Amino acid sequence: MSFKQRTVLITGASRGIGKRLALDLAAEGAHLGLVARNKETLEQVKNAAEEYGVKVLTFTGSVADEQLANEAVSKMIETFGRIDYLVNNAGYGIFGPTEGYSEQAWSDLYDTNVKGTFLFCKAAMGPMKKAGAGHIINIASDVAKRVFDGGALYCSSKFAQDAFSAALRKEVRRDGIKVSVVYSGLVDTDFHPDPHAPEKKEWLTDENMSAGIRFVMGQPAHVVIDELMIHPLSQEY
Template sequence: MELQGKTVLITGASKGIGRQLAEDLAAQGVNLGLVARSEQELTEVQQAAEKAGAKVIIFTGSVADEELAIQAVEATVAKFGGIDFLINNAGYGIFGPTESYTADSWGDLYDTNVKGTFLFCKAALGPMKKAGGGHIINIASDVAKRVFDGGALYCSSKFAQDAFSAALRKEVRRDGIKVSVVYSGLVDTAFHPDPHAPEKKDWLTARNMSATIRYIMTQPEHVVIDELMIHPLSQDY
């Protein structure tokens, strides 16, 4: 499938995987709707994408805000005529012993990693059904399939995001809507606190992830990659 002229809405678009994907897609001539918390960083991405020739609209705020999700979808549809792809990329992690988590930190992380995915999917389904198709790609993690010591909060949020995606996939196939999930291992982005850790030279890069997501996006219309697991060779899953 050619991506030129398609419309893509990306959450978590101001840095890391989301930013790289936006910039790469801009070079392919897509229309972009970009969502993130940081207006300054998001504006920088917008300027770079527009310089590459893309048409861009941006939205600043939390993906857990239902009004933002509705506004982002409605404005993107109004500007570009529809949404071909929704990329739910926004997310973050908190790690440590279970007793170290507060109720607020638990709720905030679930709001972003799980509720945000739900809200943007819910908002996008109407326009996609009306158009007779669309493609939702949720960026999860390999910990949606496994757990680790100190990861009770993050792992459980990714399991929930994955279960939601799997059920949604069964629900909307009859409407011609694809749902894909990407499970990534270690990626060298701001998600991990130490940007200078020596082992990061062997990790996946944001560019690797962007290429993977675009591979999923460019499959023929009758093909859907339901799930894709990706790791650096140095990581033993």
């Protein structure tokens, strides 16, 4: 399936997986809406994407801001007439003993990993239902299916995101809307405290993740990949 002239709204688009996905889709002719906190880096991605001749909108702020979610969706509809894909990619992790988490840390992480997914899905569902089509892709983690020592906060947020996605999938299938979840294993991102750790050479790259996400997005209209789990070969699961 070609992404030429398709419209894609991506959160967490200023770096990592979101940035790579945005540039790969732009190279294939997709028009983009990009959401991130950092205005400067977001503009850099916008400029790079526009070199492919596509139109790019940017929205700066927290995905936990309902006004931002509504504004992004409204501007996409005003500019492009529709949203073909919503990719909820924004997310981050906090790790360590549970007694070390503050209440604010809990709230901040759930705001990004769970509330942000909810708000952007909620905002996009109206236009997608009206169109009778649309595809929501939520980027989770393999820890939505398992847990690990020191990951109580992060794992629970990803379990919540996954449960929300699964229930939403059943809710909107009758409206012609697809909901997919992509679960990643170890990815060479800023999550790792040591950017030069030797084991990261064996991990997934942003390019690997972008390819997997675009595979999910690129299926025919009557096909939905509900879940896609991706791991580096070196990782036990």
